[in-house]
Amino acid sequence: MSSLPESIAGKTLAVLGGTGPQGRGLARRFAQAGFAVIIGGRNAMRSSEVADALSAEIGIGVAGTDNLTAATNGDIVLVVVPWEGHAELLTELKPALAGKIVVDCVNPLGFDKQGAYALPVEEGSATQQAAAILTDSTVVGAFHSVSAVVLEDPEITEVNTDVLVLGDDREATDTIQALADVIPGVRGVYGGRIRNAHQVEALTANLISINRRYKAHAGIRATDI
């Protein structure tokens, strides 16, 4: 990993909620990029099974454990849990996450027969909720709309999307942009302060509409940069 920026080289990544498709997909791509990855989940046994299956498939060891152990052992922690348990889990893990960069990847969406829609969030967005709870961490929002199907597809070597990285701390957003860049095809792009996270989270609902209409796994690219 000698070519990686110092901010991320040799770091251990924890993926909380890493047993779902999005978390598994990110874990896969980061493990393939050479990072030590720990999948966290509500149930350590289940996480361990998911990690073992992933490890066997990609031929690289990935650890699986409970969310607290993952949070404790990760240098950079990605939060990919369902929106329903978001506030509760982060409150519980607050001490374990102190001093770390926490990357919130959660999209607060509802679903009905017309598709997906953005849920109202009291704090404005999942990222802002995380920042309100994790006052001893540096919270960044990122990886909201990277297709889980694409991430988990071993045939897809280049993931054709930008990742908008939202945060109020320049060093942290630079770090997570660099982290996004390690996935082949992905480009980490600074997307604004966390007060502008809501629309990036909610845009995933539009991408779901696009996917339905065009039978695709759409991502987004910023042009002219």
Added chain:
Amino acid sequence: MSSLPESIAGKTLAVLGGTGPQGRGLARRFAQAGFAVIIGGRNAMRSSEVADALSAEIGIGVAGTDNLTAATNGDIVLVVVPWEGHAELLTELKPALAGKIVVDCVNPLGFDKQGAYALPVEEGSATQQAAAILTDSTVVGAFHSVSAVVLEDPEITEVNTDVLVLGDDREATDTIQALADVIPGVRGVYGGRIRNAHQVEALTANLISINRRYKAHAGIRATDI
């Protein structure tokens, strides 16, 4: 205009609030694509001056008048007014807009020294507000984040962005996608129902952040479609 889809061929386009940079830029590009374009504004004299200046610059006649006259004479009406006067103007023009496709292009944004941010909108978004007022029109949201600087730059022949088109009426969204497609480089992409318009409007704040950081005039592209 024989190669244009029937839904837009020969239509007159009204651009309400067309005296501002975004409206002027859209008027320019649609006039260049062969459409009859009427620029509307609060002040007919001012609109006429803007239209005359644009006509002289591009060598194509563009009309300028008050918003009511423009709304009355347009077959398809684009709303590019400041957010502050949005509800009031649409309420006033409701009878003139009846039976027409109204394309809301308005981004309800606030600005402070940290940049742009999304304003809360009671109806959810400018597009939804327009739909709530204009119950006799078919409201579509589109053209939210096409850079005015790019649209107005005569040196830029290809505008490198997708336009997300939001609406609940398939025929109307198809029509406005076709309209977006007439601007060289632009692709009209269905972006979901109007309940998902907020985040597309608000995303313009993120693009402003991107523009600041990268010294660019960013647009967005959906990938994999």
